[in-house]
Amino acid sequence: MHRFEATQLILRHAENRPIVSNLGPTTDELWHAGHRDRNFYTYGNMGLCSSIALGMALSTEEQVISLDGDGSLLMNLGTIASIGREQPQNLVVVVWDNEEWGQTGHQSSHTALGTDLEKVAQSCSIPQTATVNNLEDLEGVFRQALETPGPWFIVAKIEETEYMPVAPIEPEMTLYRFRGSFGVSK
Amino acid sequence: MQGIQTGIGGKWAMAWTDIIVQGLKNWDTSLVAYVPDVSIDRVTTLIDDDPFFHLVSATREEEALGVAVGAYATGRNSAVFMQSSGFGNSINALASLCIPARTPIPIFINLRGGPGEFNIAQVPMGRGTRPILDVLGLVHFTLDDEYNMDKIVDGALKLCHANRQPVAICLTQLLHGGKLA
Numbered sequence: 001m002h003r004f005e006a007t008q009l010i011l012r013h014a015e016n017r018p019i020v021s022n023l024g025p026t027t028d029e030l031w032h033a034g035h036r037d038r039n040f041y042t043y044g045n046m047g048l049c050s051s052i053a054l055g056m057a058l059s060t061e062e063q064v065i066s067l068d069g070d071g072s073l074l075m076n077l078g079t080i081a082s083i084g085r086e087q088p089q090n091l092v093v094v095v096w097d098n099e100e101w102g103q104t105g106h107q108s109s110h111t112a113l114g115t116d117l118e119k120v121a122q123s124c125s126i127p128q129t130a131t132v133n134n135l136e137d138l139e140g141v142f143r144q145a146l147e148t149p150g151p152w153f154i155v156a157k158i159e160e161t162e163y164m165p166v167a168p169i170e171p172e173m174t175l176y177r178f179r180g181s182f183g184v185s186k
Numbered sequence: 187m188q189g190i191q192t193g194i195g196g197k198w199a200m201a202w203t204d205i206i207v208q209g210l211k212n213w214d215t216s217l218v219a220y221v222p223d224v225s226i227d228r229v230t231t232l233i234d235d236d237p238f239f240h241l242v243s244a245t246r247e248e249e250a251l252g253v254a255v256g257a258y259a260t261g262r263n264s265a266v267f268m269q270s271s272g273f274g275n276s277i278n279a280l281a282s283l284c285i286p287a288r289t290p291i292p293i294f295i296n297l298r299g300g301p302g303e304f305n306i307a308q309v310p311m312g313r314g315t316r317p318i319l320d321v322l323g324l325v326h327f328t329l330d331d332e333y334n335m336d337k338i339v340d341g342a343l344k345l346c347h348a349n350r351q352p353v354a355i356c357l358t359q360l361l362h363g364g365k366l367a
Contacts, residue, residue, distance in 0.1 A: 018260070040259055044282025048252035051244075052283075055256020055264070058240060059217060078245025079252070086242065171287035175259060184261040 001134050003096050003158045007033045009139055010065065010094065013146060018056060018178070019065045022049040022072050024103050026096060030067065031167030037181040041167065041174050047076030050093050054079065057088035060182065063146060064090060070097040070111045077120060080153070084124035089149040093121075094142070094156055102160050121153035131155040202332050202361055203229045206294065209339035210265055211238060213347065215292070217257040218242070219250035220267035225296045225362045230267055247272035248279035254291045255283055269296045270315040270356075271308060280322060280352060288350040292343055297328065297356040302364055319354050326354035329361050 003025065010019070011034045020040045021027040026049075027041040040056075042049055050073065053066035073080070073095055083091060099112035111117060118131045128150050130141045138156050145152040200208065206229050210218070218233050219242040234241045244250035247268045254264035268276065273295055284291060298305070299312020319326045327342050329335055339355065346353035359365075 020256070042283065043286065045248075045252065045279050046282075048248065048255075048279060048283060051249045051252030052256035052259070055217065055219070055242070055253035055258075056260050057256075058242065058253070059257040059262040059264075060260040076246070076249055076252075079249050081245055082243070082249065082253070171283075175287040175289065178259050179261055182259075182261045 001138065001156065001158050002161050003098075004029045004033065004161075004164065005135060006096070006138055006156055006158060007067065009135060010067065010142060013139070013142055014065055017063045017065055018060070018181075019067060020049050020053040020056065021067045022069045022096070024069075025163050026067050026069055027169075028164050028167045031169055032164050035169075037177040039174070040178050041169050043171055046072050047079075050083065051076065051079045053091060053093065054083055054086065054088065057091035058086060060090075062090065063092060066091070066093045068093060068095045070095060070099065070117060071101045071109050073117065074110055074115070080121055080126065081124045083151050083153075084121070084126050087125070088151055091150055092142075092145045092152040092154070094154045096158050097155050098158050098160050100160070106160070118153065118155045126151050126153045128152040129154070131157065133157045200332075200336065202329070202335055202357075203232055205332065205336045205339055207232050207236065209336070209343055212340060213263060213343040215263040215265050215343070216240060217254065217262050217264040218267060219244050219253040219264065221245075221247050221250060221269070221272050223267070223269040223272075223296050224365050225269075225359070226267055226294065226357060228362070229294070247276035251276050251279040251284060251291065255287070255289050258289050258291065265292045265294065267294045270298045270312045273315050273318070274311045277318060277322075280324070284352050285322065285324075289352065290346045290350045291352045292346050293352055293354045295354055295356045296362070297358050300358050300360070302359045315354075316356065324352055324354060325349070326356060328356040328358060330358050331361055
């Protein structure tokens with residue numbers, strides 16, 4: 001499974017739900033899959049994608065989707081514990097797990113060598129978890145996540161392929177558009 | 187609400203803890219993310235007990251900033267509480283998220299390393315906090331006592347939203363009494 005086709009699948013089912021994307025290829029591919037005001041692209045702050053999504057889920061009744069990455073999440077595993085502590089039923093975390101730090105030279109990440117992020121989530125009291133290896137299974141579990149109270153934590157194993165061009169987006173406009181989609185004028 | 191007598195003019199005023207809580211309410215700031223700290227526990231306990239607020243306990247200060255940004259992104263004003271040592275943990279969240287996206291998040295920092303500090307390990311980051319804020323271009327205020335504190339807190343939050351950037355409000359041991367050795 002490649003991240004771009006998986007991102008397209010997520011976007012097909014997400015309807016107008018807000019999506020936060022991890023920095024780098026996840027953000028770029030979300031833009032290429034379908035730019036929309038409800039995409040909260042991140043550009044830096046490695047590790048904070050699902051923390052941002054947690055703050056959103058605690059502040060809106062809508063379902064919030066986080067598209068995180070294994071390397072980024074390993075930088076801030078504590079946020080899984082915070083999600084388990086807060087138990088936001090409207091949060092769906094999807095982790096693109098390529099078992100490597102793709103952009104820094106394809107070094108193996110800890111998920112290639114023994115760390116099971118789904119088990120981490122389970123041990124942090126996240127009630128709904130899954131690990132999927134193909135598009136069909138991802139579609140099934142993601143549709144279930146949209147219909148069943150969470151928090152959800154879905155590890156999607158992916159294989160890296162060619163990176164797409166960097167998306168022509170910038171942080172201030174992202175925040176402005178995103179807030180506007182929640183009816184906030186400034 | 188607790189009353190205290192200020193040193194100047196002898197007039198009765200709100201306690202520093204109540205001033206912060208009221209300031210947050212005045213600016214409709216209802217999500218507070220924090221990492222526990224003994225000296226500002228008196229404020230965060232008030233916040234936790236007040237149904238107006240949702241207090242989110244983070245495992246690390248940069249995470250608290252991420253949660254606060256998420257709240258703001260959906261239209262809910264947010265604030266963060268931390269200690270100056272934890273400010274060191276949050277610099278990249280400020281530099282690569284809050285500043286580029288222009289998020290007006292007030293950050294209340296227990297500023298260690300001043301008069302009365304007993305812990306050698308708290309001095310470098312405590313002394314470094316405000317210079318780092320300066321290098322990042324972020325506005326900060328330091329509160330040593332309650333004189334004019336209501337105006338400073340309210341004004342800091344107003345500036346924060348006008349400038350759409352984080353503002354730091356540093357609370358020193360002279361204000362809150364600090365942690366005793």
